[in-house]
Amino acid sequence: MTHGQFPYIRGRRLRASAAVRRMVAEHDLKPADFIAPVFVMEGEDEKIEIPSMPDYYRHTLDLLLEEVKELKEAGIQSVLIFAKVPEEKKDNKGSEALNPGGLMQRAVRAVRDAFPGMLVMTDIAMDPYSSYGHDGIVEDGEIVNDESVEVLAKMAVSHAEAGAGMVAPSDMMDGRIGAMREALDEAGFEHTGIMAYSAKYASAYYGPFRDALDSAPGFGDKKTYQMDPSNVREAVKEATLDEQEGADIVMVKPGMPYLDVVRAVKEQVSVPVSVYNVSGEYAMLKAAAEKGWLDEEEVMMEALIGFKRAGADLIATYFAKDASKVLNGS
Numbered sequence: 001m002t003h004g005q006f007p008y009i010r011g012r013r014l015r016a017s018a019a020v021r022r023m024v025a026e027h028d029l030k031p032a033d034f035i036a037p038v039f040v041m042e043g044e045d046e047k048i049e050i051p052s053m054p055d056y057y058r059h060t061l062d063l064l065l066e067e068v069k070e071l072k073e074a075g076i077q078s079v080l081i082f083a084k085v086p087e088e089k090k091d092n093k094g095s096e097a098l099n100p101g102g103l104m105q106r107a108v109r110a111v112r113d114a115f116p117g118m119l120v121m122t123d124i125a126m127d128p129y130s131s132y133g134h135d136g137i138v139e140d141g142e143i144v145n146d147e148s149v150e151v152l153a154k155m156a157v158s159h160a161e162a163g164a165g166m167v168a169p170s171d172m173m174d175g176r177i178g179a180m181r182e183a184l185d186e187a188g189f190e191h192t193g194i195m196a197y198s199a200k201y202a203s204a205y206y207g208p209f210r211d212a213l214d215s216a217p218g219f220g221d222k223k224t225y226q227m228d229p230s231n232v233r234e235a236v237k238e239a240t241l242d243e244q245e246g247a248d249i250v251m252v253k254p255g256m257p258y259l260d261v262v263r264a265v266k267e268q269v270s271v272p273v274s275v276y277n278v279s280g281e282y283a284m285l286k287a288a289a290e291k292g293w294l295d296e297e298e299v300m301m302e303a304l305i306g307f308k309r310a311g312a313d314l315i316a317t318y319f320a321k322d323a324s325k326v327l328n329g330s
């Protein structure tokens with residue numbers, strides 16, 4: 001390209017105005033891309049801010065409905081419910097998780113009844129119900145796989161009975177997607193979906209979430225079931241297996257430090273890929289913004305578009321409401 005004046009090709013032409021930038025934008029965000037995690041607790045007319053998650057709350061069920069109403073008005077179509085279980089209801093087998101009148105089941109029913117158009121998703125894992133704070137049954141200091149999978153499959157059915165449109169197993173036990181699919185189908189819930197946390201890493205970025213639910217492991221760590229941050233090919237293997245076992249959506253978690261994993265998984269599976277922008281990522285941006293070191297709105301939107309660029313179709317994020325308001329111009 002020697003003719004004309006240097007430089008003949010000017011990339012800046014496509015950045016010269018807001019109109020042209022918008023026109024050539026390769027990726028977009030919309031409120032329907034977001035899954036909003038919500039925390040519910042026992043009680044009435046109370047909301048408690050989670051100390052390590054500024055502006056994020058645990059709600060009693062009555063106030064949760066008001067929160068979901070706001071999410072809906074912002075254009076968000078899906079909530080992911082987490083329940084804070086009272087200490088005295090925890091045991092090694094996660095028995096409370098199967099209680100048809102448990103807090104999670106009541107919350108699912110209430111949200112479904114109040115907002116029939118909303119997709120209600122539930123977290124399936126034993127840690128909030130476990131006296132050990134682990135995602136499975138503990139035997140001799142080990143987290144046993146197959147016995148835990150039986151409980152998790154029953155939990156999925158219990159949430160489906162309460163009205164969950166999709167269940168989201170976050171436990172990382174082997175074989176649980178297949179077992180859950182079978183249990184759901186047998187119980188007549190062949191239309192209840194599964195969003196599998198397929199590549200869930202043993203991450204220190206879950207710290208604030210464990211504060212929110214008081215669910216930190218009582219001994220050891222989660223490295224015998226959650227993945228080693230060094231690995232990416234293993235994530236592809238896990239996601240591929242979950243797809244074969246019947247997962248409708250696969251997920252990578254955490255988000256920001258794992259964008260390469262999102263991309264690698266996206267290229268190998270044909271189901272939608274979701275990413276979880278976890279509590280520690282939220283805390284990090286919030287803390288820096290509080291100090292005046294980062295512009296909260298700008299870094300929030302930049303992080304979220306980064307997920308889309310990496311290949312995520314859906315984003316579970318504590319920024320769901322704030323980002324939707326930005327997108328709606330309100």
Ligand SMILES: NCc1[nH]cc(CCC(=O)O)c1CC(=O)O
Pocket residue numbers: 123125126127135170171205206207208209210277278279280
């Ligand atoms: N198994 C439960 C669960 N589901 C989602 C998260 C973390 C979410 C977040 O940090 O935002 C965790 C915590 C953990 O595995 O210890």
Ligand SMILES: [Mg+2]
Pocket residue numbers: 172173174175198238241242
């Ligand atoms: Mg797996």
